[in-house]
Amino acid sequence: MTQHDPIDAAATALAGARRLLVLSGAGISAESGIPTFREAQTGLWARFSPQDLATPEAFAAQPERVLGWYRWRRALIARGGVNPGHEAIAALERHLPVVVATQNVDGLHAAAGSRDIAELHGNIWRDRCPNCGHETVLPVAEPDENAPFSRCPQCRALTRPGVVWFGEMLPVAALERAQVELEHCDCVLVVGTSNQVYPAAALVEQAVAGPATVIEVNPQPTAVSGAVDIRIAERASRALPAVVRALDEAPTAR
Ligand SMILES: [Zn+2]
Known part of the structure; x- marks a missing residue:
């Protein structure tokens, strides 16, 4: 990857991708003040x-x-309520099939318009x-x-x-959905998760080890920051609308 601007690099990766898996955590909702x-x-x-x-x-x-x-x-x-980060993730569906696997229980991805959501908790x-x-x-x-x-x-x-309450099982169907999508997608966007809490941490580790292009959006470095393909050290509500704009303006490669 020769592009220096990670926003442009992320837009280029998404423009060339066939399927996207988004893994989201508390950070994106924190930007709504939740x-x-x-x-x-x-x-x-x-x-x-x-x-x-x-x-x-x-x-x-x-x-x-x-x-x-x-x-x-x-x-x-x-x-x-929803913030521009949630809205940008929903807007990515204009460009490619997107599955959102989230640890958040707040329902804000759906409220923003994302249609295919695996709710891990x-x-x-x-x-x-x-x-x-x-x-x-x-x-x-x-x-x-x-x-x-x-x-x-x-x-x-x-x-x-x-x-999911303490001591309860995670929903099997949602976990399987995320797992299957991880195996079929060629791009993974990791947003606002510390990558320390199961099961997202395991999914992210698997993504990093696999062939998909992994993009991380998080102002704070995480356990996988050194291993991802593209790292955007910014808040999702700033970074993701910029990625969508760049993608909207990019000539379509397909
Ligand atoms: Zn009843």
């Missing part, structure tokens, strides 16, 4: 441990506390009945603080957020 799980533990939530708020046992023992926590986090996400807007499995998709909007907690329309049990 706090991580632990950062959101402020005020009355600060005195609880994560195990008090995000385990099946906590939900069984204190469902209203757990549901209150998720109502609070949904409000933070709805206020933050679930989705906070997809409510699930712990009793009969019935699912309800909620709108990405600030919840009514005073409304009663949702009940399953089929069996009347209190419903839970469709996220």
Whole structure:
């Protein structure tokens, strides 16, 4: 690669690619002002441990506390909303097939318009009945603080957020989707992940070891920064719109 500008290099790589896998993590949502799980533990939530708020046992023992926590986090996400990084990833679909495998539960890739998403840790807007499995998709909007907690329309049990709690298995279908796409894509875009948390870390390591061109967008260096093909040391909300612009202007090679 002789191009010095990593934005141009990324646009060139994407212009020549057939399929793209995006691996995204907390960093891209942080740019919307959305706090991580632990950062959101402020005020009355600060005195609880994560195990008090995000385990099946906590939900069984204190469902209203757990549901209150998720109502609070949904409000933070709805206020933050999508940012130009999410929008740029959705815009890449104008150029090539894109699968987004994300560790984020906030649903913002879908809200930005991405259509093929593997949610490795679930989705906070997809409510699930712990009793009969019935699912309800909620709108990405600030919840009514005073409304009663949702009940399953089929069996009347209190419903839970469709996220992966501590001690729970990751969703097999989403993991397999990411794995299969990793084997078939020829370009991987790694955005806002520290590359330290399973399973994304393993997927990124595999991508770096494989033949696909790996592009990393992260202002902070990560465990794989030295090994990727193209590294853009910038925030996603700045870097990715620039990549899309460069790609829009590039002559089509295909
Ligand atoms: Zn039910």
